Amino acid sequence: xxxxxxxxxxxxxxxxxxxxxxxxxxxxxxxxxxxxxxxxxxxxxxxxxxxxxxxxxxxxxxxxxxxxxxxxxxxxxxxxxxxxxxxxxxxxxxxxxxxxxxxxxxxxxxxxxxxxxxxxxxxxxxxxxxxxxxxxxxxxxxxxxxxxxxxxxxxxxxxxxxxxxxxxxxxxxxxxxxxxxxxxxxxxxxxxxxxxxxxxxxxxxxxxxxxxxxxxxxxxxxxxxxxxxxxxxxxxxxxxxxxxxxxxxxxxxxxxxxxxxxxxxxxxxxxxxxxxxxxxxxxxxxxxxxxxxxxxxxxxxxxxxxxxxxxxxxxxxxxxxxxxxxxxxxxxxxxxxxxxxxxxxxxxxxxxxxxxxxxxxxxxxxxxxxxxxxxxxxxxxxxxxxxxxxxxxxxxxxxxxxxxxxxxxxxxxxxxxxxxxxxxxxxxxxxxxxxxxxxxxxxxxxxxxxx
Amino acid sequence: xxxxxxxxxxxxxxxxxxxxxxxxxxxxxxxxxxxxxxxxxxxxxxxxxxxxxxxxxxxxxxxxxxxxxxxxxxxxxxxxxxxxxxxxxxxxxxxxxxxxxxxxxxxxxxxxxxxxxxxxxxxxxxxxxxxxxxxxxxxxxxxxxxxxxxxxxxxxxxxxxxxxxxxxxxxxxxxxxxxxxxxxxxxxxxxxxxxxxxxxxxxxxxxxxxxxxxxxxxxxxxxxxxxxxxxxxxxxxxxxxxxxxxxxxxxxxxxxxxxxxxxxxxxxxxxxxxxxxxxxxxxxxxxxxxxxxxxxxxxxxxxxxxxx
Numbered sequence: 001x002x003x004x005x006x007x008x009x010x011x012x013x014x015x016x017x018x019x020x021x022x023x024x025x026x027x028x029x030x031x032x033x034x035x036x037x038x039x040x041x042x043x044x045x046x047x048x049x050x051x052x053x054x055x056x057x058x059x060x061x062x063x064x065x066x067x068x069x070x071x072x073x074x075x076x077x078x079x080x081x082x083x084x085x086x087x088x089x090x091x092x093x094x095x096x097x098x099x100x101x102x103x104x105x106x107x108x109x110x111x112x113x114x115x116x117x118x119x120x121x122x123x124x125x126x127x128x129x130x131x132x133x134x135x136x137x138x139x140x141x142x143x144x145x146x147x148x149x150x151x152x153x154x155x156x157x158x159x160x161x162x163x164x165x166x167x168x169x170x171x172x173x174x175x176x177x178x179x180x181x182x183x184x185x186x187x188x189x190x191x192x193x194x195x196x197x198x199x200x201x202x203x204x205x206x207x208x209x210x211x212x213x214x215x216x217x218x219x220x221x222x223x224x225x226x227x228x229x230x231x232x233x234x235x236x237x238x239x240x241x242x243x244x245x246x247x248x249x250x251x252x253x254x255x256x257x258x259x260x261x262x263x264x265x266x267x268x269x270x271x272x273x274x275x276x277x278x279x280x281x282x283x284x285x286x287x288x289x290x291x292x293x294x295x296x297x298x299x300x301x302x303x304x305x306x307x308x309x310x311x312x313x314x315x316x317x318x319x320x321x322x323x324x325x326x327x328x329x330x331x332x333x334x335x336x337x338x339x340x341x342x343x344x345x346x347x348x349x350x351x352x353x354x355x356x357x358x359x360x361x362x363x364x365x366x367x368x369x370x371x372x373x374x375x376x377x378x379x380x381x382x383x384x385x386x387x388x389x390x391x392x393x394x395x396x397x398x399x400x401x402x403x404x405x406x407x408x409x410x411x412x413x414x415x416x417x418x419x420x421x422x423x424x425x426x427x428x429x430x431x432x433x434x435x436x437x438x439x440x441x442x443x444x445x446x447x448x449x450x451x
Numbered sequence: 452x453x454x455x456x457x458x459x460x461x462x463x464x465x466x467x468x469x470x471x472x473x474x475x476x477x478x479x480x481x482x483x484x485x486x487x488x489x490x491x492x493x494x495x496x497x498x499x500x501x502x503x504x505x506x507x508x509x510x511x512x513x514x515x516x517x518x519x520x521x522x523x524x525x526x527x528x529x530x531x532x533x534x535x536x537x538x539x540x541x542x543x544x545x546x547x548x549x550x551x552x553x554x555x556x557x558x559x560x561x562x563x564x565x566x567x568x569x570x571x572x573x574x575x576x577x578x579x580x581x582x583x584x585x586x587x588x589x590x591x592x593x594x595x596x597x598x599x600x601x602x603x604x605x606x607x608x609x610x611x612x613x614x615x616x617x618x619x620x621x622x623x624x625x626x627x628x629x630x631x632x633x634x635x636x637x638x639x640x641x642x643x644x645x646x647x648x649x650x651x652x653x654x655x656x657x658x659x660x661x662x663x664x665x666x667x668x669x670x671x672x673x674x675x676x677x678x679x680x681x682x683x684x685x686x687x688x689x690x691x692x693x694x695x696x697x698x699x700x701x702x703x704x705x706x707x708x709x710x711x712x713x714x715x716x717x718x719x720x721x722x723x724x725x726x727x728x729x730x731x732x733x734x735x736x737x738x739x740x741x742x743x744x745x746x747x748x749x750x751x752x753x754x755x756x757x758x759x
Contacts, residue, residue, distance in 0.1 A: 224717030
C-alpha cells in the first residue's frame with residue numbers, strides 16, 4: 001500500500017503454485033481499515049500531487065514504469081507462471097510485454113487527452129477502485145492502472161487472491177520509479193476486500209474485471225451512488241469456421257481460441273461453429289492437433305497448456321464437463337499424460353451439443369470447447385448471437401466480404417477475422433450485453449477514466 | 452315553469468350563432484370532435500390492453516381527456532415491436548436516417564401552432580409553450596445532422612503492432628427504454644428519442660404524466676415522417692408504476708431516466724444489474740451533444756488480417 005509495501009496487517013493468506021500445490025508466499029489480507037488507509041492515501045495524493053502535476057510530467061512517470069517492467073520482464077514472467085500456472089511461453093511473450101506496452105502507450109496520452117474526447121475538457125474522475133481477476137494478473141493490472149494514471153486519477157487496486165504476486169512486484173516497480181506516495185495503492189485480499197473497495201464512499205470510480213455474476217453484484221451495489229463504473233465480464237464467444245477457410249490455419253486458431261491460457265480467458269472462443277461440409281475433416285484435424293499439445297510444467301518452454309489456476313476452478317470445470325456428458329454431449333479428450341501433483345485438465349471438446357446445453361450457454365473458463373455445425377451464414381450468425389454474452393467472436397473465411405458481413409452482425413465488442421485472441425494496447429476491448437460495459441485499451445479506453 | 456325557463460336558456464345558448472327561420476330556430480353551432488388519446492406501439496395506436504385510464508384535467512379542473520394508463524404488458528408489447536424494428540432501422544443508411552430525423556423536424560414545424568396550443572391546454576404559459584416547441588424542432592435538426600457524422604468522430608483505426616487492419620467504430624446498443632422528465636411536455640421526449648434513433652437504436656418512451664397529449668400528438672408526427680413502425684414507441688401512464696418494469700426487462704439494452712426522483716433512479720439502477728443494462732440519468736434535458744448518442748452506443752473492434 002501507499003506505493004506500497006508499508007502495512008502491518010493482522011491477517012495473512014497463502015498463495016500457492018497450482019502446478020505443485022505448494023505455498024509460494026503469505027500475503028497480507030487487507031481489512032476495512034487497510035482499505036480506508038489506501039483510499040485516504042489515494043485521495044491525498046490525488047488532491048495534493050497527481051492532479052496538480054503538469055500532464056507531461058505525469059506521463060514521464062508512467063514511461064518509467066513501462067521501462068522498469070521491460071527491464072524486469074524475465075522475473076515478472078517467472079513469477080506470473082509460478083503463481084498462476086500459465087505456460088512461461090505465454091507469460092514471457094504475451095502477458096509481460098503487453099503489460100509494459102500498455103504503460104508505454106498510455107504514458108504518451110497523459111498530455112494529449114484533449115484530443116481523445118472531442119469537444120470536451122478532459123478531467124480526471126478522482127480515486128479509482130480497481131478489482132482484477134486471476135487469469136492475466138499483471139496484464140490486467142496494467143490495463144487498469146495505466147489509463148487511470150494517464151488521465152490523472154489515483155488508484156486503489158486489488159489483485160485476485162490466488163494471484164497477488166505480480167501486482168505486488170509491480171508495486172515495487174512503481175516505488176522504484178519514484179511515483180509520489182499514494183498514487184498507486186495495492187491491497188491484497190479476497191471478496192471481502194473487494195467489497196470494501198466497491199462500497200467505499202471515498203472512491204469515485206470502480207473498474208472491475210471478472211465474472212458476470214460478480215459484475216452484477218457490483219452494479220447493484222453501486223445503484224444510487226454517484227460512482228461511475230466500467231465492467232469487463234464473462235463471455236462465450238462464437239468462433240465460426242466457413243467451408244472456404246484455410247483449414248489448417250483455422251485449426252490453429254481454434255486451438256489458440258480455446259486452449260490459450262488453459263481457457264481461462266473471458267474472450268475465449270468456447271463455442272465453435274463449423275460449416276457442415278467441412279465438419280468431419282476439421283474435427284479429425286482438430287483431434288490430431290490436440291494430441292500434440294503438451295500439458296504440464298508451466299515453467300517448461302515446451303509446455304502448451306499449464307496448470308488450472310486453483311482447485312476451486314478445477315472443480316468447477318470438472319462439474320460442468322460432467323453436466324455436459326449427462327446432457328448427452330459427446331466428450332473427447334486428448335490422451336496426454338498429466339503430472340501427478342497440481343491442478344490439471346486435459347484439452348476437451350464436445351460434439352453433439354444443443355444451443356440449450358449448459359456447456360453451450362455457460363462460461364466454463366477452462367480448456368473445454370463446445371462444437372456445433374451450421375449450413376448458412378444466417379444460421380451461423382443467429383446461433384452466434386444466441387447468448388446473453390457479447391464479448392468477442394471469430395470468423396474464418398477466405399472471402400473478405402463474408403468477413404465483414406459476419407463481423408458486422410455479431411453483437412460483440414471484439415471480432416477477429418482469421419485469427420483469435422489477439423490483443424494490443426491501441427485496440428479497444430470490452431463487451432456488449434452481459435459481457436460488461438465500457439472499453440479498455442486504445443483511445444476509447446480513456447473515457448473510462450475521464451469525466 | 453323552472454324547467455321551461457331552463458330549456459329556453461339552453462336554446463338561447465345554442466342559437467347564439469344561429470338564426471331564426473319562420474319562427475323556428477336552426478342550431479348551427481359546430482360541436483367539436485374530441486380526440487381519443489391512445490398509446491403508440493409498433494406504428495399503431497392501440498388502447499392500453501389493461502383498460503385502465505387516468506383523467507387529465509386542465510387548470511380549471513375540467514377533464515380534458517381520458518388517458519391510457521399503460522401497463523407492464525403494454526411495455527412488453529412495445530419491447531417486442533422495438534426489438535423487431537431495430538435491426539432494419541440500424542441497417543438503413545446513415546444518410547437515410549438523417550433525412551428521416553430532419554423530416555420529423557419539418558413535420559413538427561408545420562404543426563407548431565397546434566403543439567403550442569396543446570402545451571398550453573396542459574398548463575404551459577404561452578411563451579414557454581412556443582419556446583418548448585421551437586427548442587424541440589431545433590434539437591431534431593441538430594441530431595438529424597449527427598446521424599452520418601458521429602461514427603466518423605468517434606471511430607478509430609488502431610495502429611496495432613501485428614500485421615492486422617484494426618478499427619473500432621460505434622454501433623447501436625439495441626433497444627432503449629426511457630422515462631421522460633415530468634416537467635416537460637415535448638422537449639423531454641425529443642431529448643430521449645432523437646439521440647437514440649440517430650444512433651440506430653429503437654426506443655420506448657414513457658411520456659410525462661401531466662403532458663400525455665403532446666406525446667401522443669408527437670406520435671402522429673412520427674407516424675407521418677417515415678419513421679418505421681416500432682422504432683419509436685410512446686406510452687402514457689405512471690412513472691412510479693412502470694419504472695420497475697422498464698428497468699427489469701431482460702431484452703432492453705439501455706435505459707434513460709430524465710426524472711428527478713432519486714428513489715426511482717436507484718431502483719432503475721438496481722434492476723439494471725439483472726442484465727447489465729446501461730443506465731443514463733439525463734440531468735439537463737436541454738443539453739445537445741454527440742455524447743448523448745455515444746451513451747447509447749457500443750464500440751466494436753474488428754481485426755482483419757493484412758496479407759495472404
